[in-house]
Amino acid sequence: xxxxxxxxxxxxxxxxxxxxxxxxxxxxxxxxxxxxxxxxxxxxxxxxxxxxxxxxxxxxxxxxxxxxxxxxxxxxxxxxxxxxxxxxxxxxxxxxxxxxxxxxxxxxxxxxxxxxxxxxxxxxxxxxxxxxxxxxxxxxxxxxxxxxxxxxxxxxxxxxxxxxxxxxxxxxxxxxxxxxx
Amino acid sequence: xxxxxxxxxxxxxxxxxxxxxxxxxxxxxxxxxxxxxxxxxxxxxxxxxxxxxxxxxxxxxxxxxxxxxxxxxxxxxxxxxxxxxxxxxxxxxxxxxxxxxxxxxxxxxxxxxxxxxxxxxxxxxxxxxxxxxxxxxxxxxxxxxxxxxxxxxxxxxxxxxxxxxxxxxxxxxxxxxxxxxxxxxxxxxxxxxxxxxxxxxxxxxxxxxxxxxxxxxxxxxxxxxxxxxxxxxxxxxxxxxxxxxxxxxxxxxxxxxxxxxxxxxxxxxxxxxxxxxxxxxxxxxxxxxxxxxxxxxxxxxxxxxxxxxxxxxxxxxxxxxxxxxxxxxxxxxxxxxxxxxxxxxxxxxxxxxxxxxxxxxxxxxxxxxxxxxxxxxxxxxxxxxxxxxxxxxxxxxxxxxxxxxxxxxxxxxxxxxxxxxxxxxxxxxxxxxxxxxxxxxxxxxxxx
Numbered sequence: 145x146x147x148x149x150x151x152x153x154x155x156x157x158x159x160x161x162x163x164x165x166x167x168x169x170x171x172x173x174x175x176x177x178x179x180x181x182x183x184x185x186x187x188x189x190x191x192x193x194x195x196x197x198x199x200x201x202x203x204x205x206x207x208x209x210x211x212x213x214x215x216x217x218x219x220x221x222x223x224x225x226x227x228x229x230x231x232x233x234x235x236x237x238x239x240x241x242x243x244x245x246x247x248x249x250x251x252x253x254x255x256x257x258x259x260x261x262x263x264x265x266x267x268x269x270x271x272x273x274x275x276x277x278x279x280x281x282x283x284x285x286x287x288x289x290x291x292x293x294x295x296x297x298x299x300x301x302x303x304x305x306x307x308x309x310x311x312x313x314x315x316x317x318x319x320x321x322x323x324x325x
Numbered sequence: 326x327x328x329x330x331x332x333x334x335x336x337x338x339x340x341x342x343x344x345x346x347x348x349x350x351x352x353x354x355x356x357x358x359x360x361x362x363x364x365x366x367x368x369x370x371x372x373x374x375x376x377x378x379x380x381x382x383x384x385x386x387x388x389x390x391x392x393x394x395x396x397x398x399x400x401x402x403x404x405x406x407x408x409x410x411x412x413x414x415x416x417x418x419x420x421x422x423x424x425x426x427x428x429x430x431x432x433x434x435x436x437x438x439x440x441x442x443x444x445x446x447x448x449x450x451x452x453x454x455x456x457x458x459x460x461x462x463x464x465x466x467x468x469x470x471x472x473x474x475x476x477x478x479x480x481x482x483x484x485x486x487x488x489x490x491x492x493x494x495x496x497x498x499x500x501x502x503x504x505x506x507x508x509x510x511x512x513x514x515x516x517x518x519x520x521x522x523x524x525x526x527x528x529x530x531x532x533x534x535x536x537x538x539x540x541x542x543x544x545x546x547x548x549x550x551x552x553x554x555x556x557x558x559x560x561x562x563x564x565x566x567x568x569x570x571x572x573x574x575x576x577x578x579x580x581x582x583x584x585x586x587x588x589x590x591x592x593x594x595x596x597x598x599x600x601x602x603x604x605x606x607x608x609x610x611x612x613x614x615x616x617x618x619x620x621x622x623x624x625x626x627x628x629x630x631x632x633x634x635x636x637x638x639x640x641x642x643x644x645x646x647x648x649x650x651x652x653x654x655x656x657x658x659x660x661x662x663x664x665x666x667x668x669x670x671x672x673x674x675x676x677x678x679x680x681x682x683x684x685x686x687x688x689x690x691x692x693x694x695x696x697x698x699x700x701x702x703x704x705x706x707x708x709x710x711x712x713x714x715x716x717x718x719x720x721x722x723x724x725x726x727x728x729x730x731x732x733x734x735x736x737x738x739x740x741x742x743x744x745x746x747x748x749x750x751x752x753x754x755x756x757x758x759x760x761x762x763x764x765x766x767x768x769x770x771x772x773x
Contacts, residue, residue, distance in 0.1 A: 154735050158676040165737045166370040170362075173337045175373050182737040190735075218339055231346040235336065238353035242363050260371050279376035283507075290509060291471070304330055307368050 150193050153202060157186060160203050162253050163243050167207055170239045171214035175279065181213045207240050256314055263313035271306055278303065328352070329361045374738050451481035451499075474504045477519065488512075492526035493534075511535065520553040525566075541572040541588035550580075559588045570594050675736045680771045684725035685717065 168178045185206050199205045277288045289299035332349040335341040352358035450462045455474040479500045486495040501519025511532040527547035534545040538554035548566025561570050562585040571577035576593030580586045588594045717726035
């Protein structure tokens with residue numbers, strides 16, 4: 145049986161999961177790697193709580209852990225070719241604080257997600273397929289471009305425009321102002 | 326916005342230069358820059374969640390493409406989930422039809438077809454190619470594209486795929502089901518069942534050929550090997566070069582020329598002591614035993630008896646997944662960890678509360694724990710989550726003690742397929758010895 149304290153922390157962790165995942169996705173492109181890092185953060189948090197560690201601010205603790213795992217991932221994937229310099233660490237810190245600035249409630253996240261689903265359904269089949277190749281299959285852009293018969297630069301621009309259009313669509317559906325975040 | 330997008334993309338791809346990192350850092354000092362970064366990351370996260378939350382049957386269709394015979398989608402779905410779910414199945418079939426159009430296995434295409442298909446000596450209807458839900462029987466030669474599924478009946482003469490200017494050949498044995506997931510820049514295939522022999526020309530550095538099976542993945546740079554797959558076991562024999570065989574529990578072995586290995590349910594990838602243990606014919610025979618009592622091999626590493634075919638369960642709200650009469654022994658993954666894996670396929674949402682329950686008889690008293698693991702649709706990813714322990718109640722007349730393990734999924738996105746890994750330890754904390762046994766009855770996973 146999960147101890148009550150862990151239950152409580154699990155609930156808070158789940159409430160915060162979108163922000164943590166967004167932070168992790170700032171550092172990795174592959175969605176499965178991002179999910180694995182996310183799971184590892186949870187496992188480390190659960191282990192720490194079960195061992196009686198005092199964690200003052202869980203969200204910050206999780207982002208710090210995620211940051212370390214991201215750095216570890218970069219070093220491993222790039223065989224030390226990535227220079228972990230102060231600029232890189234500053235960028236990660238800035239992204240963390242940017243995400244922290246606008247605390248999203250679970251309800252608002254769900255509303256946005258629902259709106260996005262509606263917007264995706266309204267997209268032309270070709271556009272949906274392009275997004276599915278990237279976000280469901282997790283293919284690199286080069287492979288998405290090849291599958292869609294477009295150049296890399298063309299597919300990059302198309303995806304950019306698609307995301308922009310989806311952002312506008314979500315804003316319209318929610319009746320939000322200019323900035324969704 | 327565009328510049329921010331470019332810089333973030335380079336950061337994510339780990340290709341940002343020092344100058345670009347400095348520029349990104351500078352942009353993030355302004356409120357506008359932070360808002361744009363937040364917006365971009367929110368969209369990335371939201372799209373990730375949206376596409377991970379595709380309808381369960383669409384995902385299952387990806388893992389288990391419809392048989393290439395003339396079977397309607399509704400009938401196919403209904404055959405899996407039972408007649409009591411007919412209305413739901415009909416709705417799900419509509420979802421499948423809507424979703425399959427943008428599933429990559431079904432619809433992705435290469436501009437240049439670099440793969441050819443040769444049916445030796447005329448195959449009648451024993452060889453079937455399925456593309457975008459349409460199935461036909463090739464007369465002699467056929468171009469095969471990314472997304473195609475090839476199924477060979479047991480009575481087929483076999484078939485050969487050629488690519489890399491015929492320097493690489495994959496010979497499919499009768500009974501094989503094979504899918505083409507990608508051709509360039511990296512060749513990726515799925516061998517869902519059956520046997521193939523491959524003679525692979527040297528592949529590009531960093532782009533090994535990958536062949537996924539239900540249990541494992543083979544990474545190939547240039548070699549000759551035979552791979553055999555069934556739902557619970559993958560066998561590999563290497564004739565030349567080397568192949569790395571890995572499976573979802575993280576275990577892997579590099580198999581060299583003259584060696585053989587097996588990846589199987591509940592056990593890590595291991596070198597076979599003799600090639601006979603993983604030869605295709607014997608493998609198929611072993612798989613047929615799954616529906617009855619199984620004596621795995623002389624090493625007594627794993628014994629189990631499933632009374633039902635462990636193909637698929639779909640856990641709808643208010644329903645349960647049940648398996649009774651599960652008897653297992655233990656094999657050692659590493660000191661102190663003994664386990665058995667079962668993998669019902671169903672979608673669970675982040676934060677969802679489920680309960681694993683049943684009745685058990687454990688030698689010498691024991692604690693039963695389990696992890697659940699994410700099994701990605703293409704078995705690329707493997708994450709683990711929370712761990713629970715069961716307290717056993719008083720034994721009933723059959724000597725079986727009830728247990729109940731409530732748990733909550735803690736995950737980033739919906740999990741479409743999970744493996745339940747059951748661990749057992751003696752009450753004093755020592756792991757069971759090989760040969761110890763646990764009897765599980767009425768193993769049930771329920772969703773309120």
